[in-house]
Amino acid sequence: MLKRAYPSFRSLAEKGELVRVAGAHDALGAVLAEQAGFDAVWSSSLEVSAARCLPDASVLTMTEYLDAAANMQKALGIPVIADCDTGYGNNLNVVHMVHEYEAAGITAVCMEDKLFPKLNSFASGDQTLLSTEGFCSKIRAAKDAQATEEFFVVARTEALINGLSVDVALERSHAYCDAGADAVLIHSKSKTKDQVEEFLSRWDGRRPVVIVPTTYPDWHVDDIAKAGVSVVIYANQGLRATVASLRETFESICRHGDSTNLEDRIAAVSDVFELQKLKEWQKLDA
Ligand code: SPV
Ligand code: MG
Secondary structure, rough: OOOOOOOOOHHHHHHHHEEEEEEEEEEEEHHHHHHHHHEEEEEHEEEHHOOOOOOOOOOHHHHHHHHHHHHHHHOOOOOOEEOOOOHHHHHHHHHHHHHHHOOOOOOOOEEEEEEEEEEOOOOOOOOEOOHHOOOOHHHHHHHHOOOOOOOOOEEEOOOOOOOHHHHHHHHHHHHHHHOOOEEEEEEEEEEEEHHHHHHHHHHOOOOOOEOOOOOOEEEEEEHHHHHHHHHHHHOOOHHHHHHHHHHHHHHOOOOOOOHHHHHHOOOOHHHHHHHHHHHHHHHHHO
8 A cells, every 4th residue: 555544652552461563763763663673763953954964953944854754654563653853943933833744644742941942962062951841831822722632742852962950850740730731751962861760769650751772771571660760762873773784785886896795785676666666666667
């Protein structure tokens, strides 16, 4: 089938089982994540901007991020959760963002509590947070703007990224839930899971918790589930694999003068045709 139905992100989050999500920046990466067995795809601001060799620093516009997320969703039978940075500005931008993403068939968005323009969480530079009340106001604006009950808004706190304590992260997350957030994302750039684990041990379960274990990659998914996480996002492993693989492939061809020694390590053209659903398309003109 060329056009595929997909469940809402909310229906996955409410199942009570850990939701596994992979980051992507285009439909091809998103479909490969789905084929590998992921439950949902994270339309990553880092990936979408990196795919254009631009920094993840609110340089691209909402329309460009939406275009990327919508292209992924159109190709998938699983839902996209869209990384919407700060909501692209103030409350007015947040409302416009929710209208546009929901109309495009995206069932979940994530907003973070940094100032616009924001900088990627792992980059050195300004990681200043918006006031708690300011971000609660954005969450209320988002929740009031959604057209369907199903639409899911994740509130992401960057308190730990900013060097603040787990206490502050908890206080902010509680306030975001009171403002109507459907889940909270606790982000950390610590090399160990300790901060996130402490957050989880003190979390009362009032809403699902989302984590992004980029800098603490050794936390096994079974232990992540046991710690009380509802959604785990492998946000950029696909992008980093792409960089490493393309670099190796292109360098090898330049070095050897041909691609013979790569042939058994790279996908066949027939594999690419299958991802394109070429046969199904050809039937349309049979
Ligand atoms: C992204 O994938 O764009 C994220 C996660 O927001 S991080 O890059 O860790 O900030
Ligand atoms: Mg991002």
